[in-house]
Amino acid sequence: MNELQAPGQILVSVREVFGIDSDLRVAKFIERTEHVPTIDPAYRFNRDTTLAILAGFTHNSRVMVQGLHGTGKSTHIEQVAARLNWPAMRVNLDGHISRLDLVGKDTVVVRDGQPETRFQEGVVPWAMVQPMALIFDEYDAGRPDVMFVIQRLLEREGSFTLTDQNRVIHPHPHFRLFATSNTVGLGNLNGMYHGVQRLNHAQLDRWNIVASLNYLPLEDEAQIVAARVPALADAKGMELIRSMVQVATLTRDGFAAGDISTLMSPRTVITWAENISIFRDPGLAFRLSFVNKCDEAERFTISEYYQRCFASELDESYALVPAGV
Numbered sequence: 001m002n003e004l005q006a007p008g009q010i011l012v013s014v015r016e017v018f019g020i021d022s023d024l025r026v027a028k029f030i031e032r033t034e035h036v037p038t039i040d041p042a043y044r045f046n047r048d049t050t051l052a053i054l055a056g057f058t059h060n061s062r063v064m065v066q067g068l069h070g071t072g073k074s075t076h077i078e079q080v081a082a083r084l085n086w087p088a089m090r091v092n093l094d095g096h097i098s099r100l101d102l103v104g105k106d107t108v109v110v111r112d113g114q115p116e117t118r119f120q121e122g123v124v125p126w127a128m129v130q131p132m133a134l135i136f137d138e139y140d141a142g143r144p145d146v147m148f149v150i151q152r153l154l155e156r157e158g159s160f161t162l163t164d165q166n167r168v169i170h171p172h173p174h175f176r177l178f179a180t181s182n183t184v185g186l187g188n189l190n191g192m193y194h195g196v197q198r199l200n201h202a203q204l205d206r207w208n209i210v211a212s213l214n215y216l217p218l219e220d221e222a223q224i225v226a227a228r229v230p231a232l233a234d235a236k237g238m239e240l241i242r243s244m245v246q247v248a249t250l251t252r253d254g255f256a257a258g259d260i261s262t263l264m265s266p267r268t269v270i271t272w273a274e275n276i277s278i279f280r281d282p283g284l285a286f287r288l289s290f291v292n293k294c295d296e297a298e299r300f301t302i303s304e305y306y307q308r309c310f311a312s313e314l315d316e317s318y319a320l321v322p323a324g325v
Helices: 014-018 047-059 073-083 099-103 123-128 144-154 218-228 235-257 266-279 282-289 296-310
Strands: 009-013 025-029 063-066 088-092 104-111 114-121 132-137 160-162 167-169 175-181 209-212
Touching (some): 009 014, 014 025, 014 073, 047 063, 047 073, 063 073, 088 123, 099 123, 099 144, 123 132, 123 160, 144 160, 235 296, 266 282, 282 296
Parallel strands (some): 088 132
Antiparallel strands (some): 009 025, 160 167
16 A cells, blocks of 8 residues: 555544454545544454555445345445545435436525525535545446446546536545445346446446455354344353354255345344344344345245244244145
């Protein structure tokens, strides 16, 4: 990483700040502002993804983080920003986000008792002129007209033209651009992510770094669940959580093999743990947190996963077994 820092920044060790085995040092803002994300002390950093994100902050590279739902893509960027005291803003590119939301639009305001038209800038020109990490969530779900607004920003020193204002906005030296996506721009190939688009490859080519974020190792994921649900953080609870993560791992393997069409994300495991603390019954909590979301034809397979890890049967274990068998 670049050892130079701007005024108002200090150099910090990646090993000390992120717990990653690396001799790299990165710049951190001394002051925290209102837009700096809150630090989550329980967060676990993936080494390769963290280094990719740090490259984005340090070298002004455009970084896209791709991965299945629940892997913590946006949170990963935010938690890196939080530890660097770097302001960050997330924009979800759902179907309701329009070009005007990003660029800006004319609005009518009352001044001195008289209505007048005034241009209200959108989130892009607002973010560009200050130290800010702008994160486009669900990047592969953006509408085509919205995506072409973003394309110019993907140049390293990409300026932004407000045609209605005849004004060109040049980015602040500490403006950074990130994106997260469930796919790599090839569309909804497996039927899992309805609403995603095939992305323009000329635009994909402008992303300097594409990092892939996979699910964490079992023990790391178990520690995160325990941190989110302290009621299960004792020795007995940790044994339960490890069994829960093993079930989740089996669903992910089953999904990859084509045996089931739904998998358990870490977010689902945390929800399951929270429901266990409410209902005091792992089987009932599992059904309410995950099984009821699944295709009925797959519930027998999912109940087998549960039985392997908990040595206990669910009602779904018998639901599809023919009578007399």
